[in-house]
Amino acid sequence: MRAFLALLRREYLEHRGAFFYAPLVLLGLLVAFIVLVLASHHVDFALDFAAREPAKLYDLAYFGVGTLWWLYLAMMLFFYFADAYHADTRNNAMLFWKSMPVGDYAIMLSKFLAGLTVFPGLLFAVLLVSGLLLIATVLVLPLVVAGLAMASPPALAAAWATDSVIFLVYLVLVLLWYAPFLAWVGALSTVVGRWSIPLALLLPVGASLFEGVINFQTAPGGSYILTYLRERVSFERQTGVLYGAILSPQPIDIGALTGRLVAAIDWPQVAYGLLFAVVVLYLAARYRRRVIKG
Amino acid sequence: MTAPAPAPAIAPIVRARGLSKHFGRRQILHGLDFDIPPGRVYGLVGHNGAGKTTTLNAILGLIACEGSIEVLGLAPFAHRARLMRDVAFISDVASLPRFFYVRDLFAMLTDIHPRFSRDRATKFLDGTEVRLHHKVGNLSKGMLAQLHLAIVMAIEARLLVLDEPTLGLDITFRKRFYRRLVEDYMNPDRTLLITTHQVDEIEFLLTDIMFMRDGRLILDLPMADLGARYAQLVVDPAQATAAAALGPVFAETRFGQSVMVFDGADRASLEPLGKVTTPTLSDLFVALMERPLLAEGGAA
DSSP states (O other), rough: HHHHHHHHHHHHHHHHHIIIIHHHHHHHHHHHHHOOOHHOOOOOOOOOGGGGGGHHHHHHHHHHHHHHHHHHHHHHHHHHHHHHTTTHHTOHHHHHHHHHSHHHHHHHHHHIIIIIIIHHHHHHHHHHHHHHHHHHHHHHHHSSSSSOOOOHHHHHHHHHHHHHHHHHHHHHHHHHHHHHHHHHHHHHHHHHHGGGGHHHHHHHHHHHHHHHHTTTEEETGGGGHHHHHHHHHOHHHHHHHHHHHHHHHSSHHHHHHHHHHHTOOOHHHHHHHHHHHHHHHHHHHHHHHHHHEO | OOOOOOOOOOOOSSSEEEEEEEEEEEEEEEEEEEEEEETOEEEEEETTTTTTHHHHHEEEEEEEHHOEEEEBBBBTTTTHHHHHHEEEESSSSGGGOOBHHHHHHHHHHHOTTTBBOOHHHHHHHHTTSOOOBOOOGGGGGGHHHHHHHHHTTBBBBSSEOOOOOOTTHHHHHHHHHHHHHIIIIITTTOEEEOOOHHHHHHGGSSSSEEEEEETTTEEEEEEEGHHHHHEEEEEEEGHHHHHHHHSEEEEEETTTTTEEEESSSOOOHHGGEEEOOOOOOOHHHHHHHHOSSSSSTTTO
16 A cells, blocks of 8 residues: 555656646646736626625625636646656656566556545645635625625635535546546556557447448437447536536535535446456557567 | 475575567567576676567567466566565666656655665665756766665665666766675665676676577676686687687687687686686676577577
């Protein structure tokens, strides 16, 4: 276990630039942007926020910023999985890692779990800080924008806590849902390096095209594979549930929203996906076992 | 009264029987048979492409081979991770992970390798230019070699394998590398297997020598037996015909003198024919590499 935790730490050390330092820089830019906006009094809302509760205004701002962080995380995770699995070959470090008493599957698994826990965890921590920053902003905003009601700090703190829990639930669900896709990118990367970036999409699309020709005019949607993948990559229902609750003028009910998010997931598909992830990572580890170049 | 039981044979650290390897249709190793007992320093020498690295890779469990090979009683390819608790190796000093600071690397190795000692590694770095706050990627090749050596020396391994560890290093670093290896690392419980092209530089530390040629082991001999088996004769010009009649394994002209190398010849019969010495490893290497392979397939 100690060795495995060290492997997770290794992933952090190798990729802290993308998942720690860069988010901190972006957070700094966000602070600078907010200070500039407040100091210049250049605030003009397209929506009539004055009519809303300050806590609801806070929800909207926090989820807006959170959406940007999740987009950043999604992009970085894709490139992490496309890069980290062949990093030892590219960095000429394969033989060093082969000289350690850890198996190839443990290394592959550590990369997978780092991608699903350590890095999202770091981004979640940055998100929490962003939320606190927004509390300060909402407290100051009525001093700048006429007509806005003063917010109560305890109410904002409660909104921050509620929203953060919702964010965490959504993050866990989205990671579970897309874990097989990330594992697929990582496994491909083990074999073909950065070619995994286009191939992760081109291979299933190519397979769908061939299958579509074979099952011409018989498969629903033109191809069984394409229809399945279209369903499998969609996370619209859960996202719809989340944003419906945010945009609603009603306060967020954490229990009800969490329940609806969890209920909106196709859990058997999550289980199949995780099984698929384990299988492709195992096969990639079998491949890596024979790789000594680098 | 019963006869005393024979002393138990010491199990070899490495045992290979019929070790073969193909890459596609090309056969790289041709059924190698050898044992490496504990506490020895083996030199594995051969031309580029002779199969040295493939043999080492088989020992280290990096490739699957035909035939059988056991290292510390384990099949290396099937149990590489377990084996690496007791085996350390350097195949390329540039393979250290370059994103790490030295202190981070030591901390990680402490957690990953049960036989690694951070204190020992730090101590081994004393007297070198490498510092704990240095980033691995910023070190020169010589410093990388010092760091990598410090790491493997800080691992309580029973077998240390070095594949061209000083390749690309200047003579100062090479000499320092081997001196530290001998002074700070070797003890009777450890076995060292080393390949290099600079055979003269490691001759002083070897207890055994193996020569490889075209995927075959053509020599596997304790260094102590080298003088008894091989003789080099600087031939008296008047005795050239008589010397040639004794069947040297190799003959050449050096600076106008005829030099012959004999395998298993009686030194007393050579002495009347010129000046007899024990060939250096590099002379013997040249002799055995350049002679025709008449009896292929087995260790000499």
